[in-house]
Amino acid sequence: MVDEGSGRQARVLLPTPVVGPLRSVATRIGLAFTLLFATVLVVYIGRAGYRDSAGGPISLLDAFYYATVTMSTTGYGDIAPVSPGARLINVVFVTPVRVLFLILLVGTTLEVLAARTRQDWRLSRWRSRVQDHIVVVGYGTKGRSAVKTLLNTGCERTSIVVVDPDPRMVAEAAEAGFVGVVGDATRSSVLRRAEVARAREIVVAVQRDDTAVLVALTARQLNPAAGIRAAVRESENVPLLRQSGADYVITSSEAAGRLLGMSTTQPSVSQVIEDLLEQGRGLDLVEREVRLEEVGKSVQEMGAPVIALVRDGRTLPFDNPACARLAAGDRLIVVRSAEHAKK
Template sequence: MLIVGEGENGTRRPRVLLPSPKIGPLRSVLYRLGIATALLLSVVAAVYLDRDGYKDNNGGTLSLLDCFYYSTVTVSTTGYGDIAPVTPLARLVNTVFITPVRVLFLIVLVGTTLEVLAERTRQDWRLSRWRHRLRDHIVVVGYGTKGRSAIKTLLSTGVPRASIVVVDPDPRAVAEAAEAGFVGVVGDATQNSVLRQASVHLAKEIIVATARDDTAVLVTLSARHLNPGAGIQASVRESENLQLLRQSGADHVITSSEAAGRLLGVSTSQPNVSEIMEDLLEQGRGLDLVEREVRVEELGKPIRAVREPALALIRDGRTLPYDSKACRELKRGDRLIVVRSAPADPEAGQDEPASSGRDGA
């Protein structure tokens, strides 16, 4: 499978890899044999039903074996000429039916070459159709440990696989993403041309999970330039680059190395607290942190009256802790950060499972 090609000036051009089912060679051969057999039998049936319209040089009416013989030499373009159509109806059937079947039969015989051409055409059609339908999707830049973990969490919150696009410079990583059911783009995401291949300008959310901090900054700058309204969530290894990434246009920045260090420190001094924190980080198992809107029956009440344990309130873009004075009265438009046990109960499942993007930025 060709994923990355060379441009006219020798530069590497991005390629989009769509997920597709795998068909084994034996299954492919059997499929072609089935089509060829069906075509041959259709010709046999047509000749046998009008066998009086054919003349055999040996004389006599065509038998079923003769019909098989004539059909075989006809569709294979051998054509010995010992059996020929003589009536107008038989010749009409040969013209409008048997001749097209002969062409289809030959296509099946030389299907290896034609299959490559057809596959390219089909991939081009699928790519065009995919681009036409792609709107409000999520672009994940980097399919390493961080990128795969982010996608796993997205899937656990109900995000469909078809709305996730992976961008990575490693063809093997993109091939792995395609096998997992995601559309992948091979290329350097710091280049605008690669991001356009992933339709970043139409994306709802962009996750920057690159291995290097400088790459994350460049990707964020390019993504923000192409899509000023998208939510950009980024990760850096060192906290000294956090402010730089925010200035580049990221809405939320996670410091991976320091976050891991904090967990190590907590697990040393408070192992049970560390276990709960790890549980909260893994969506869909044990306890989950969920952002949802305030319900109608909760308006005017304090945050402590909420049925689920509420940790924070989001109002006018500000995140307020549960013990803030502003949390004494919930208002319309407020959003809550609550703790739920997974799987959620049916009534709670009607709420939004997660933030839609830039709330509380």
């Protein structure tokens, strides 16, 4: 992936096919038999250079017998190379093939099984520890933007779980350091794999409005306490999504339309709004609690510009008379410079 703005060298990552352990082992067994048959062929062609302690010429069955006991390192010694040519073939061909044979059957098989065991152990360990995480359903344009904003606001990568039906999207999320779940998030079994029941927030960023409704409904049934944030294309679907359990709904198409309309008449205002929406660059909107030393003051006395006050679940503009005196438990929506925050 190319990490834009990081300055790191881009890497080309080719897709890796998902192969099950049984299929992987079967493939290696097939390669092992290929090496066995190659050894049989070489021995049978040079059968004149071998001697059987029981007497008689070396038959095709004898060649199979010799190759089998040699490749398995049993080596009874009843059939042995006696001519210089046969011994040279054993040194330069049979012995390396025997080593490859053992690597295929023993080393690689153990590696596959160990990798499966290690993955199962990591998954079990993650499930036992994950709690108060954020589940992002949909890793398209909206989902990736939501994840980027979460990271810019201080969320840890380990606290984000991505759910998407496309394995390529989940692989991209896993490569970026997130836990990924492949599956349809409208199914409760898929959301259970993401441990939705223990999640703190659920972000629904799917492409279709009807899918968003089903995801919100399923997630709310599994976790009545989590905050559900969803995006829809059409405003007429907002009430339905809220009835399904979403706490906050954004109409993406109308929001984009408002920015487009504003950019034609007030381009600078549009740029500032877009800047405010992108955390970590230029100006940022930050929500914070009123500090103890700020209780009793007005919003105009705050160091950073305050544009709104949240009190008892209501959002009040900065010029509301109630903002003349801050109270304990109030929350401020503050504009601050991202560069100043880094200092």
